[in-house]
Amino acid sequence: AQSVTQLGSHVSVSEGALVLLRCNYSSSVPPYLFWYVQYPNQGLQLLLKYTTGATLVKGINGFEAEFKKSETSFHLTKPSAHMSDAAEYFCAVRSGGSNYKLTFGKGTLLTMNP
Amino acid sequence: DGGITQSPKYLFRKEGQNVTLSCEQNLNHDAMYWYRQDPGQGLRLIYYSQIVNDFQKGDIAEGYSVSREKKESFPLTVTSAQKNPTAFYLCASSMFKGLYQETQYFGPGTRLLVL
Numbered sequence: 001a002q003s004v005t006q007l008g009s010h011v012s013v014s015e016g017a018l019v020l021l022r023c024n025y026s027s028s029v030p031p032y033l034f035w036y037v038q039y040p041n042q043g044l045q046l047l048l049k050y051t052t053g054a055t056l057v058k059g060i061n062g063f064e065a066e067f068k069k070s071e072t073s074f075h076l077t078k079p080s081a082h083m084s085d086a087a088e089y090f091c092a093v094r095s096g097g098s099n100y101k102l103t104f105g106k107g108t109l110l111t112m113n114p
Numbered sequence: 115d116g117g118i119t120q121s122p123k124y125l126f127r128k129e130g131q132n133v134t135l136s137c138e139q140n141l142n143h144d145a146m147y148w149y150r151q152d153p154g155q156g157l158r159l160i161y162y163s164q165i166v167n168d169f170q171k172g173d174i175a176e177g178y179s180v181s182r183e184k185k186e187s188f189p190l191t192v193t194s195a196q197k198n199p200t201a202f203y204l205c206a207s208s209m210f211k212g213l214y215q216e217t218q219y220f221g222p223g224t225r226l227l228v229l
Contacts (some may be wrong), residue, residue, distance in 0.1 A: 010203035043204055102218055104156040
C-alpha cells in the first residue's frame with residue numbers, strides 16, 4: 001500500500017525567505033509524485049510532478065521539488081517566498097502503471113509572517 | 115475554454131434528503147473521480163470511473179452513489195445513508211495515455227452543508 005506523510009501541518013515564513021515543505025512517501029513500486037496547491041474554497045491546482053527521468057522537477061510559480069529515492073522524499077522548495085504563496089499544499093503519490101489511485105498527504109498550510 | 119465545472123458552489127441538505135452534485139468536463143478525459151475533503155484529513159477517494167457506464171468504489175463509498183452515462187459527466191449523489199455529509203467535495207479527471215493514467219486535474223469544488 002502507498003502512503004504519504006507531510007511533516008508539519010502548518011509552516012509560517014516571511015516574505016523573501018526560503019520555503020521548504022516536506023513530503024515522504026512509501027510505495028512498493030516506482031512512484032509518480034505530485035504537488036498540488038489549494039487556495040481557500042477552491043479546487044487543487046497542479047504545481048509540479050515527477051514521473052521518470054530528471055529527479056529535480058521545476059513547476060509553476062518558482063517552485064521545485066527533488067525526488068530522492070534513497071530517502072523516499074519529495075520535498076517542495078521555493079527560494080524566495082511571496083505573499084501570494086499563502087495556501088495549502090498537498091503532496092500525492094501514485095504507483096506507476098495503470099493504477100488509478102492517488103494517495104494524498106494531509107496537507108501543509110503555508111502562511112506568511114506579517 | 116477547457117476545464118472542469120462543478121455545481122452548485124454551495125449546497126444545503128436537510129435530514130433524510132438525497133442531494134446530487136454535478137461534475138462536467140470538456141477536456142475529453144476518460145477517467146473521472148470524486149474526492150471528499152475534511153479539514154486536516156487531506157483528500158479521500160469516494161468513487162472513480164475509467165470509462166462510460168463503469169465505475170468503482172473508492173475508500174469511502176458508503177452513503178454515496180454515482181453514474182457515468184456520458185463521458186463528460188459524473189454526478190455524485192449524497193444519500194440519506196451518509197450520516198456526516200458536511201465536507202468539501204472535489205471532482206477530478208484524467209486521460210489515459212497508452213495503458214497509463216495521466217495527471218489528475220481538479221474542479222473548483224462544492225461545499226455541502228447540513229441544515
